[in-house]
Amino acid sequence: MQTDLLEKARIYEEKERRSVRPELPLFHVTGGCGWINDPNGFAPYKGEYHLFFQYYPYELAWGPMHWGHVKTCDFIHWDFLPAALAPDQEYDRDGCFSGGAVEMADGRHLLLYTGVRREECEDGSIRVTQTQCAAFGDGVDYQKAPENPVIGASLLPEGNSTRDFRDPKLWREGDIYYALAANRNRSGRGEVLLYQSDDALHWHFAGIPASCTEENGPMWECPDLFPLDGKHVLLHSALAMRASGLEFHPGNGTVCHVGRFDAQSCTFSEEAVQAVDYGLDFYAPQTLLSYDGRRILIAWMQNWDSSGFPAENLHFIGQMTFPRELHLSGDRLCQWPVREIEACRCNPFSLQEVSVQDELCLQGICGRVLDLSLHIRPGEGGLYRCFTVKFAADAGLYTELTCFPEKGTLRIDRTHSGFPRDVAHVREFPVSFRNGEIDLRLLLDKWSFEIFVNGGEQAASSTLYAPPDAQQIFFSSDREVLLSVEKYDLAAEELPS
Numbered sequence: 001m002q003t004d005l006l007e008k009a010r011i012y013e014e015k016e017r018r019s020v021r022p023e024l025p026l027f028h029v030t031g032g033c034g035w036i037n038d039p040n041g042f043a044p045y046k047g048e049y050h051l052f053f054q055y056y057p058y059e060l061a062w063g064p065m066h067w068g069h070v071k072t073c074d075f076i077h078w079d080f081l082p083a084a085l086a087p088d089q090e091y092d093r094d095g096c097f098s099g100g101a102v103e104m105a106d107g108r109h110l111l112l113y114t115g116v117r118r119e120e121c122e123d124g125s126i127r128v129t130q131t132q133c134a135a136f137g138d139g140v141d142y143q144k145a146p147e148n149p150v151i152g153a154s155l156l157p158e159g160n161s162t163r164d165f166r167d168p169k170l171w172r173e174g175d176i177y178y179a180l181a182a183n184r185n186r187s188g189r190g191e192v193l194l195y196q197s198d199d200a201l202h203w204h205f206a207g208i209p210a211s212c213t214e215e216n217g218p219m220w221e222c223p224d225l226f227p228l229d230g231k232h233v234l235l236h237s238a239l240a241m242r243a244s245g246l247e248f249h250p251g252n253g254t255v256c257h258v259g260r261f262d263a264q265s266c267t268f269s270e271e272a273v274q275a276v277d278y279g280l281d282f283y284a285p286q287t288l289l290s291y292d293g294r295r296i297l298i299a300w301m302q303n304w305d306s307s308g309f310p311a312e313n314l315h316f317i318g319q320m321t322f323p324r325e326l327h328l329s330g331d332r333l334c335q336w337p338v339r340e341i342e343a344c345r346c347n348p349f350s351l352q353e354v355s356v357q358d359e360l361c362l363q364g365i366c367g368r369v370l371d372l373s374l375h376i377r378p379g380e381g382g383l384y385r386c387f388t389v390k391f392a393a394d395a396g397l398y399t400e401l402t403c404f405p406e407k408g409t410l411r412i413d414r415t416h417s418g419f420p421r422d423v424a425h426v427r428e429f430p431v432s433f434r435n436g437e438i439d440l441r442l443l444l445d446k447w448s449f450e451i452f453v454n455g456g457e458q459a460a461s462s463t464l465y466a467p468p469d470a471q472q473i474f475f476s477s478d479r480e481v482l483l484s485v486e487k488y489d490l491a492a493e494e495l496p497s
């Protein structure tokens with residue numbers, strides 16, 4: 001049913017999206033207007049892939065959450081669809097928060113999301129209630145279930161929070177639906193809860209696969225659990241994490257646990273833990289299983305700690321990462337841009353073992369929508385201490401990437417990228433060098449950069465704010481380095497849409 005609130009959002013976004021926006025990134029999903037945060041309902045449906053997102057179309061700021069909607073066949077070309085959900089019912093009147101989607105056995109598109117309701121109590125305090133709600137649709141229009149909320153307080157373990165109960169990730173195995181949601185127990189400790197259902201309307205509580213540890217913050221938002229390469233992976237986004245070495249930064253972070261999930265006992269046993277992404281802007285990742293069997297991840301390429309500052313002249317705020325294929329290498333989660341991007345490459349340019357020491361730019365290596373691979377190895381003079389790439393550079397602005405083989409780290413620094421506020425702009429994280437050699441792949445798409453190290457052992461994503469004509473790239477090192485470069489411009493027209 002299309003309510004007035006949904007209709008209003010649909011009319012507004014349609015009008016806003018009519019004007020061509022050359023400012024939009026080429027490959028990264030945005031709302032087209034307004035604000036977006038978490039990816040929601042990232043899942044295959046009827047031969048295509050749908051992606052919803054937390055959305056407030058009217059302002060460049062978070063507001064009562066709607067679900068925006070796009071779809072794609074190739075993870076490159078995305079079509080805007082009308083907003084799918086608006087906060088228009090009593091049980092979700094303060095927001096349709098994050099959730100999942102799945103194609104039902106009968107062909108309907110099921111959405112499961114968190115309905116948020118705030119009430120003022122007699123004593124003036126505010127009571128917030130979060131419940132899980134279902135909507136059924138055809139890929140464009142969705143009907144909220146009259147039975148909503150379908151997972152409410154009565155299905156929580158005794159004493160658990162009704163205020164922090166959100167972000168159900170949904171999947172289907174045969175005729176059974178599963179939903180994994182974030183919650184807090186009676187002592188305030190975060191837990192992820194698993195639910196099961198035969199019809200997506202009647203659910204039962206199946207267990208608590210995992211609970212927060214102190215380091216991983218008091219609450220795990222947006223959980224995801226899936227099999228990968230013979231093991232299981234549990235992802236979550238942590239509120240208020242503690243910093244830990246160079247692996248985890250404080251605040252909103254993302255964590256990947258690799259281990260085994262035992263469905264019988266509903267327990268996850270952890271074997272290894274790592275950050276999902278080491279950049280400045282990454283939160284709330286969600287994955288799908290593609291029709292050809294790839295586990296693909298997408299995330300909000302922003303972070304609550306630095307997200308409230310729209311760049312001047314941009315009419316949108318928030319974008320998704322480029323979708324990434326996941327695999328395990330031993331216990332390590334590796335990420336790599338989906339292979340479909342390779343069909344968008346044009347103007348190839350490569351150089352072999354160029355000697356780099358004093359800062360130089362290389363003819364043919366520049367641009368702002370790029371796929372750039374670098375292989376760095378020490379020259380005859382021995383190991384370098386730091387090798388730096390400056391990109392998105394003009395006379396005054398630049399963003400830097402520096403390799404420190406002795407420390408075994410990589411540092412990204414966007415202090416001089418034009419960001420309007422003094423929030424965190426630097427991150428340094430562990431990477432491996434083989435006798436000083438390292439491989440870096442950099443995806444640049446106007447307002448963002450994503451780095452993949454050594455075939456995807458680490459990924460780091462960040463936004464940047466230098467004007468689009470800041471296109472230069474410079475290399476420098478304290479000792480001679482032999483640099484091999486493979487550069488492609490990226491153009492969506494290279495692919496038939």
Ligand code: FRU
Nearest residue numbers: 038054097098166167221284
């Ligand atoms: C994570 C989150 C979710 C919530 C949504 C609200 O970024 O806080 O827990 O559902 O954003 O927009």
